[in-house]
Amino acid sequence: GAGVSQSPSNKVTEKGKDVELRCDPISGHTALYWYRQSLGQGLEFLIYFQGNSAPDKSGLPSDRFSAERTGGSVSTLTIQRTQQEDSAVYLCASSGYQETQYFGPGTRLLVL
């Protein structure tokens, strides 16, 4: 596609439920990143995929968070047993090898 797309745009869930957030990177981009943006805050790095290398998971805040990237393209970020503090905008970005990151519009997650 023309840019990074994310779905859903908005997600409201109840505390304790699992959620899956999807990211479709720009075609041909080898690197994919997930960030979290809490209200009034900057972006917080979560996880980074580069090609076929093992992902850098150093930013995941807890073991309730996981992500996978299938076929080197689409990525899914899963949050298990959601908590209210997980409420945030989850942003995905992709880039070519050693190139600028392009961001998607984000998924706004609200945990009630």
Next chain:
Amino acid sequence: GQQLNQSPQSMFIQEGEDVSMNCTSSSIFNTWLWYKQDPGEGPVLLIALYKAGELTSNGRLTAQFGITRKDSFLNISASIPSDVGIYFCAGPKKAGGTSYGKLTFGQGTILTVHP
């Protein structure tokens, strides 16, 4: 990871005024990036700086990479209503890293422009 301190937190200006915001760190950065985020959108890269002392312009935007490599500023001249948004500085999360991996972001500067 490295931390970025961005100021001011918010600015309210009249259309036509110039704007300046800055970012500082206690650690040295090899790259400084400036992004703008419109409501409901993801950040968009405005300017990238790769060399200490570098001064780069993009239209009405000018950014500089501080000589100490611990700071950067972004100036917007003759502001217009569409400049409204949140401006973020960013740099490699790992000390000595490149801009091609995970980034760390400042807290953002919220810019409001009154017509």
